Amino acid sequence: MMNDLSQTRPPSAEAIARALTQAVHEHRVLPGMKLSEDEVGEIFGVGRTVVRQALRALAHQGLLTIERNRGAFVSRPSVKEAREVFEARALLEPRTARAAAERTTAYDIALLERHIDLEHAALDADQTGVALNLSGQFHIEIARIADQATIADFIRQLVSRSSLVIALYWRRRNALCESHAHHALVKALRTRDGATAEDLMKGHLLDLLSQLDLRAQPDAKLSLRDALGR
Amino acid sequence: MMNDLSQTRPPSAEAIARALTQAVHEHRVLPGMKLSEDEVGEIFGVGRTVVRQALRALAHQGLLTIERNRGAFVSRPSVKEAREVFEARALLEPRTARAAAERTTAYDIALLERHIDLEHAALDADQTGVALNLSGQFHIEIARIADQATIADFIRQLVSRSSLVIALYWRRRNALCESHAHHALVKALRTRDGATAEDLMKGHLLDLLSQLDLRAQPDAKLSLRDALGR
DNA sequence: GCGGCTAAAATTGTACACAATCCCGCCCGT
DNA sequence: ACGGGCGGGATTGTGTACAATTTTAGCCGC
Structure with a gap:
């Protein structure tokens, strides 16, 4: 499932943010997963600078949680x-x-x-x-x-x-x-x-x-990367 | 009014964002003003990278509006x-x-x-x-x-x-x-x-x-920099 | 004098190199 | 065998150089 954006021009930070958002919304990327800057950058064909913009935007929106010197993870709401x-x-x-x-x-x-x-x-x-x-x-x-x-x-x-x-x-x-x-x-x-x-x-x-079960404690250790199908 | 942070360690992006937020909230920096990256960076003693983080954070919050290739401006709500x-x-x-x-x-x-x-x-x-x-x-x-x-x-x-x-x-x-x-x-x-x-x-x-007058159209061209008193 | 064009200056956008920090495995001692 | 400390590898944080874009000033022609 290749992203057709990568063929033409380097996608903008917003485009990357949208793509990642959709992937999370569709549960192809699950809470707890790590989104490595290098990895995302390589996938979309841009430098880390642009990736960081996208990740920080999603973090401000609450979709990701950025831990200093550790990276960006899909948020796991309590x-x-x-x-x-x-x-x-x-x-x-x-x-x-x-x-x-x-x-x-x-x-x-x-x-x-x-x-x-x-x-x-x-x-x-x-x-x-x-x-x-x-x-x-x-x-x-x-x-x-x-x-x-x-x-x-x-x-x-x-x-x-x-x-x-x-x-x-x-x-x-x-x-x-x-x-x-x-x-x-x-x-x-x-x-x-x-x-x-x-x-x-x-x-x-x-x-x-x-329809939610708000008693259990969430836990998971998840792989990555192929969840996007790339 | 020197910021005591600048004496010790380079302030973080969050600290800069807080300082700018307070300045806007106190109406020392007014809607429409431009916040140049170099200028802010020089004021707080950090590189543009950190400044950009702060500016983008405030933009996501709605306090600033970033226009591509033009810069960050204090938002002027319609x-x-x-x-x-x-x-x-x-x-x-x-x-x-x-x-x-x-x-x-x-x-x-x-x-x-x-x-x-x-x-x-x-x-x-x-x-x-x-x-x-x-x-x-x-x-x-x-x-x-x-x-x-x-x-x-x-x-x-x-x-x-x-x-x-x-x-x-x-x-x-x-x-x-x-x-x-x-x-x-x-x-x-x-x-x-x-x-x-x-x-x-x-x-x-x-x-x-x-107590608001929501008929008039806002307009202003404002200087900068000394509004912060630096 | 005025409008449009051109070039230079200034500002932001991006990539990259290096520094800082964290994580993990290894080793050693007990 | 187990716990603590140490070091290598990997990842993120930041500054800086360069590219792209905009703005502005200057100039020419009308």
């Missing part, structure tokens, strides 16, 4: 951090969904429905990682529809960390639960029903939280 | 962004204040009251910038008391941007309004009155927002 992520989402997303409902256009609806279709397609193809990533982007899309760039940015970070939380604490693997919740949300948005959208989002987040 | 900042704060802070009320310890109360004293002292000394910074930190302190690290981080960013918004859109200069609101909040926290704390915080944020 149980407390996991709860905090969903508590923050509970504060931000329901109201945002309500605001989105009052601003949704027909084009937005089409986009969201197409998004859900992609989720289904990924699930049918047994690409749960891809489906999970799309599922997260659905929430970001709603924040975008609400026309709240600042909040959307926060939600993006929270969804990102949620991906880590799910990787660590998810209970069972059959993740086909979300589809209906998302579909119901789209319906509420289509009918401009802000109150329902807010309630649905709140319930949806509680649902997600309830 | 009117829309200004509204978004306070809308995000309205979502996060009231609930957080309620949570804080239910967890406040006697030590926290003492800390907050001492904090308010410092605000008063700064105001009496006509150091409105310092007072403003302390006023912002008060909000961060409440998030810390609520024991919500994730949300506290978001609030920290929002308070930071609020400082920029105030620099651009503040209506009148006599900023002695906050003291009472903060004092009332502490009282609610002391009595473990979460509902009142939530209401007070909500009102306080609306109050702040109402």
Whole structure:
């Protein structure tokens, strides 16, 4: 699975950050893995300077944790951090969904429905990682529809960390639960029903939280590099 | 006003970021100002590498805006962004204040009251910038008391941007309004009155927002360097 | 005088070399 | 055999040189 970017021009730090982010969101790179500067640089064909920019950007976003003189590791949120992520989402997303409902256009609806279709397609193809990533982007899309760039940015970070939380604490693997919740949300948005959208989002987040197992302690020692398939 | 760090060891990127952040929060460095890498590096006695880390960190936080091949500038939030900042704060802070009320310890109360004293002292000394910074930190302190690290981080960013918004859109200069609101909040926290704390915080944020003039277009071309007093 | 073009100066972007730090295996002593 | 200390290897941290880009000043022509 060669990245087509490497053929043309040296990818920018943002491009590398995006690629790594997607890999983490799709659970191809798991919490605890180390991202060596040399390794990443060689993979993407850039010097360490650019890699460091990307890694530090992801660290500021909470996706990576940089330990001085040790390197960058995919974050492993503690149980407390996991709860905090969903508590923050509970504060931000329901109201945002309500605001989105009052601003949704027909084009937005089409986009969201197409998004859900992609989720289904990924699930049918047994690409749960891809489906999970799309599922997260659905929430970001709603924040975008609400026309709240600042909040959307926060939600993006929270969804990102949620991906880590799910990787660590998810209970069972059959993740086909979300589809209906998302579909119901789209319906509420289509009918401009802000109150329902807010309630649905709140319930949806509680649902997600309830499917986590926040007792166990995470542990893992993981290899690397081939998880990206390179 | 020499920074005592420069005498001992080269300050870290975090230290530089903190110093710059404080300077911006205290309105000694104003929105639109350019932060040249060489200049900052010379001031703090470090190479550009470390400066870049600090600048990029602040950019990720929203305090600076980095334009490629042009440099780092203190962000100048648009009117829309200004509204978004306070809308995000309205979502996060009231609930957080309620949570804080239910967890406040006697030590926290003492800390907050001492904090308010410092605000008063700064105001009496006509150091409105310092007072403003302390006023912002008060909000961060409440998030810390609520024991919500994730949300506290978001609030920290929002308070930071609020400082920029105030620099651009503040209506009148006599900023002695906050003291009472903060004092009332502490009282609610002391009595473990979460509902009142939530209401007070909500009102306080609306109050702040109402004192902004969000019609005018900001513009300024500002000198630099001596604003830091170096 | 004014607009556009050109070149030089200044500033940021990137890579690389070297220093600092950490990790791990080895060795030695008990 | 086991624990502590030591040293080699590997990885990250930082400064610096050079490349790319932008900006600005100067100049010419109109």
